[in-house]
Amino acid sequence: MSWISLRARLRSLGPELLGFAAAGICAYAVDLGLFIWLRGPVGLDPLTAKSLSFVAGCSVAYAGNALGTYRRKAAGVSRLRQYAVFFAVNVAGALVQLLCIAVSHYGLGLTSQRADTVSGAGVGMALATVLRFWGTRTLVFRVSGRTAGTSSDRTAGREATEATWTG
Structure with a gap:
């Protein structure tokens, strides 16, 4: 590329x-x-x-x-299922932040409050945000390539990519 x-x-x-x-x-x-x-x-x-x-x-x-x-973006699944996957992605992000603190604090011996803040709210938040962005766009709000544009994906004459506010 x-x-x-x-x-x-x-x-x-x-x-x-x-x-x-x-x-x-x-x-x-x-x-x-x-x-x-x-x-x-x-x-x-x-x-x-x-x-x-x-x-x-x-x-x-x-x-x-x-x-x-x-x-x-319509994923062809219910809002409840989307929320459950979204919640799981966010839990994974929180675990990344905790892992960064654990590695810094216990693995590297950087035990000050500043080191915990940098590792959790700095490095951990940055890595978790990348994970959350990727998970949100690929796991939660994706349009399935194999079904996009089929008649089952049309709602009141709109393509599947045009979701309404109420789902």
Whole structure:
């Protein structure tokens, strides 16, 4: 692949990357805000608070991607199945972040709070975001090549790539 074709491919991904990032930023804000609220005024323990905020953040990210970034992509499966796969991709991303912290903290002996932050929120978040982007576009919101354009993929005269807001 030449540099020119690589640049063209990356340029064509621009709107998709921007939409994915916008949904992710909103999801991150919900996750962080809810976590702080559940830990503070509500008084939940950290694992319960983080679990609830993670589910809320995943839900916001899914809604943003399903109704925004990938609204024109129909995978031929139910929204519930899409959400389940989306949630699994996000859990995999969270595991990547935890793995980065574990390697840094326990494997390399970098035990400071700064090292944990860099490995988890820096390196881990970057790797997890790449995984989430790949998983979201290839596993959750894809159009099957073997069935695209067949009569079973048409809904009220629209091609399968034109999903509605309500699914």
